[in-house]
Amino acid sequence: MDENEKRLQEKFAQLKKYLDKGDKKRFRKTYLDMHFYDQSTFYLTLDKPERLSLYSLLEPDELGDMFDTIEDDLPEIPEYLKEMDLEFAAEMLNDMYDDNAADVLEHLEKSDVDRFLGQMPRADANNLRGLLHYDTETAGGIMTTDYVQFHEQETAANAIKDLRSFAETAETIYYLYVLDNHDDLVGVMSLRDLILLDPGDKLGEKMNSDVITVNVDAEQAEVAQIFRDYEFLAVPVVDHANQMVGIITVDDVIEVIDDESLQDYSGLAGVSVDETTQDSPLRAASKRLPWLITLLLLSMITATLINHYENLLAEASILAVFISTITGTAGNAGTQSLAVAVRRLAVEEIDRHEFFKLIVKELLTGFITGVVTGISVTVLVGVWKHNFILGMVIGLAMCAAITVANLAGSLIPMLMSSFGFDPAVASGPFISTLSDLTSVLIYFSIAGMFLQSFTSM
Helix, strand or coil, X not given: CCHHHHHHHHHHHHXXXXXXXXXXXXXXXXXXXXXXXXXXXXXXXXXHHHHHHHHHHCCHHHHHHHHCCCCCCCCCHHHHHHHCCHHHHHHHHHHCCHHHHHHHHCCCCHHHHHHHHHXXXXXXXXXXXXXXXXXXXXXXXXXXXXXXXXXXXXXXXXXXXXXXXXXXXXXXCCEEEEECCCCEEEEEEEHHHHHCCCCCCEHHHHCECCCCCEECCXXXXXXXXXXHHHCCCEEEEECCCCEEEEEEEHHHHHHHHHHHHHHHHHHHXXXXXXXXXXXXXXXXXXXXXXXXXXXXXXXXXXXXXHHHCHHHHHHCHHHHHHHHHHHHHHHHHHHHHHHHHHHHHHHCCCCHHHHHHHHHHHHHHHHHHHHHHHHHHHHHHHHHHCCHHHHHHHHHHXXXXXXXXXXXXXXXXXXXXXXXXXXXXXXHHHHHHHHHHHHHHHHHHHHHHCHHHHCCC
C-alpha cells in the first residue's frame, strides 16, 4: 500500500467515525476538503445506513459534485437514487453537469426518469430529455450543454464581466463560442485571448473563425480522433443547420477512449473483460460461454480435417508430434497481425491505397518471419530426429502457415471494417482457430508430398 492510499484509508476510517457519531461539522470539513474522486471512492465503501446518514449531512449540490465523477454505469446507481428523498435526488441531478446527469438517468427505468425530471424546473428537465434523445455512442450522447457563448457584437469588457456568471455552471470556460444574430456558430476564442483584448474590442472582430466542429450524430470514435489530432480541451457540437447544441470536453473523450480500448481488448480476448467483482461465477460463465461454444464448433472442423488425414498419420505417426507446434506458432503470428490491424483501424481511416499497401506489408512481414522460423525449426527437427527431410517438411509448413495466418490477421479485420462491422469482433481466439484450420491443411498437404521420404521412421 503506497502512502497516498494509506492516507486515504485513514481518512475514510475517520469519516466513518464522524458519520456514526453524527458529527456534522467535522464530517463536512473533512469530506468537502477531499477531491471529488476521493469523495466518490469513500461513498462507494458505505453501506445503505451509512449512505442515508451521509445524505442528511450534505447539500444536494455537494453530493452532485461527487456524482459528477462516479462511474455512471455502476449497477448500484438506480439503488442509490431511489434511496434518496425524491426532491433531494432531483435537485442533486439538476446540480450536476448536464451530460453526467443524462448518463446517470440513462440507466434508470423510464418511470423513474419521469419521476426525477418531474421534480425539476421545466427548462432544465427539457434540456435533459433532449440529451437523453441522442444515441449514447454519438457526439450528442456525450456532449454537455453547459458551455460559454457570446454574440459577435459583444465587447471584451462585457464578456469578461458576464463570464463570472457562466463560471459557476459551465463545465469549462477555457473556450468561448461566438454566435451571430441567427445563433449560428461563427467563431471561437480562448480565455487567454479574451483577457488580452482591449475592453472595447468586439469578439466578432478578434475571434478565430476557423472552427473545428463535430456533428451531433458523429460517432464517438470520430470525436476521439479529433481530440487526438488537434489536442483540444473541448470541441463544439453542431446540428445539421450549424446551430450549436453543446460541447464535448476532454474528460468525456478520455472515457470514450477507455471504452473503445475495452471493446477492442474484449474482442481480441473473445470475452467481455468488464466483469466486476460482484459478478457471480454463473454470471461470469454466461458471458464467456457463447464465444467458447462457437470456437469449439469451429475447432471441430479442424478435428474433422485431421481425421481426414488419419491414413497419412498411420503411415507416419511422427507427424502428430508437430501439429501443435505449427498451429500454435501460426496462431500467435495471426494474433500479432490482428492486434496491429485493429489498432491501426482504431486511430486512422484506411483508404483503398492504404488497404493494399498494408496487406502487402503484412504478407511480406509474414513471409519473412515464416522463413526465419521455418529455417530454425528445420534445423532443430533435423538434428533432433536425424532426418532433415522431416525437418524441411515441418519448416515449409511453418513458413506457409505463418504467412497465411499473418495475412488473415490483417485482412479479416480490414474487410470487416470496410463492411461497417467492428474489426475487434475478429478476435484473437477466432483468428487462432482459423489459423489452426489452415495450418493443419497446409501441414498435411506438404507432408503428403514427402511421405515416402520419412515413412520408415
